Amino acid sequence: MRQFWRTMLRSPSGIIGLIILVLAIVIAVAGPFYFPNSPWRMVQRPFVPPFTLAKVPLGTDALGRDVLAGLIFGARVSLLVGLVSTLVALVVGVPLGAIAGYFGGRVDDALMRFTEFFQTIPSFALAIVLVAILQPSIYSIVAAIGLVSWPPVARLVRGEVLSLRTREYVQAAVVTGQSNAWIIWREILPNALSPVIVLASLMVATAILLESSLSFLGLGDPNLISWGYMVGAGRTVIRQAWWITVFPGVAILLSVLGLNLIGEGLNDALNPRLSREGR
């Protein structure tokens, strides 16, 4: 574990990524205490440019709402949706991949065809259709994103399990009569964990991008302010008020960038062999 942190902190991308993520989490958790007002509330006249009024440092939008407050409350939605939908994808993808890789044969064939099918469908289009039909809410968004992003997990886990199940310690467990579920859960999966963690960190980033794209199209939860919604709302007045569109986009960019950097750092720390070969 100490070795892990040392490698992680030695890679510059890992450090920058961690700093951005920690900052985003602190803002998401603590920010609303400094902004007790709802981000939907009108606090000033509309279209206050940024850096002109101390009370609304990033200006106001077309309805006089505080852009900074929106950014801070939006951080909650982005991070939450990113994390939970990735968890959903893991809950679907890990067991499917593990079962396919462990049992092989027909089971593997069937499950992998199923996975390929889901991978062929254009994922963003499917997410749009799902959220539109289930009606936009934080639950439908999380479900839709989770549902379109599990296939890479299943494929990765399958590959790992496939190579691990022939190892001697797994054979030993089989000989001692352990149940299949126990072997998969206790013997194989812990050893397949590192690449899954790397993939998961990149998936959180993709999920944040997906969520912001959905809410940009008007498929966000109508009760929760989010960065994508803010960009979408600023779009019609971009000629008069650039800041309404620019700031939330920067927020999305930074969080996704941070998570990608963490993914790279994790990759260096967890799969040292792979990363040295890679670059």
Next chain:
Amino acid sequence: MLSFIAQRVVKGVIVLLAIIVLNFFLIRLAPGDPAVVMAGEAGASDQIFVAQLREKFGLDRPLPEQLLIYVKGIASLDLGFSFRQQAPVAKLIAERLPATLLLTLTAFAISLGLGILFGVLAARFAGTFLDTAITVLALIFYATPLFWIALIAILLFSVWADWLPSFGYETVGAGYTGLRHALDVGAHLVMPAATLGLFFMATYTRMTRASMLEVKRLDFVKTALAKGLRDGIILRRHVLRNALLPVVTLAGVHAGTLVGGAVLTETVFAWPGIGRLMYDALIQRDYNLLLGVFVVSSAMVLIFNLVTDLVYRLVDPRIEYAS
């Protein structure tokens, strides 16, 4: 080769059928009784009319039979009727498809061409300032939301600099013909294609760079070096050719993302393609149209995957045609 193509086409058709079945059940998930919704949209919602609609669309039959009717309809290119637009869904999509193909294929060509170029440059000059600059930029564009960079491009090149038109497919009412028209469409295409391609360009740059550096250390490259071949030849013939394989695979995998990205790009630039159509359908909650676009874009992705599979086999002669 032919049997390989036949095999892949059959597989594609099976996947398409599965998507159609999925689509059928998604329609049933949509809120409200389809007949009632349709009746309301047709402007007359009394009991007899609803019953008539039910019979007309076979909604009074058992579910498996309905599914059969639906699949038959799609097989004869009937994707249903859009009551909001008062036109058959298939006709609406057919009108919009060329614009989307133009946009996505241009974006794809730009992103693959420039992505490989930048990746090769970064790998060739690994460790120098050029490499760092390319890597950092690729990392940033890889994290940039598509719809946002499109808006920033409008802000920079249309609002502030006034170089490029910010929306549409052509200058409305200009009545250009021939070359003037092509140039006009081209000017409208620059920003949508460039912003749609940016994310993919970043991906291909990263992939090409990593893949080149990996291949560079392999034994056959050392052999080529030992034989005294010139650096340029080794880079082109030995390294690049092998390094491109994973990039082509990735390009195939990305087809779906490209089509999905077109929804955002076309929405921002008011580009009259099926992505914009999907957005309109979404805003108007026109489920028939929405799901029609979904089926067609899935079919597009399937065709694209088939083509990249063929290209892959052309690039890499080691792979057998009958897999």
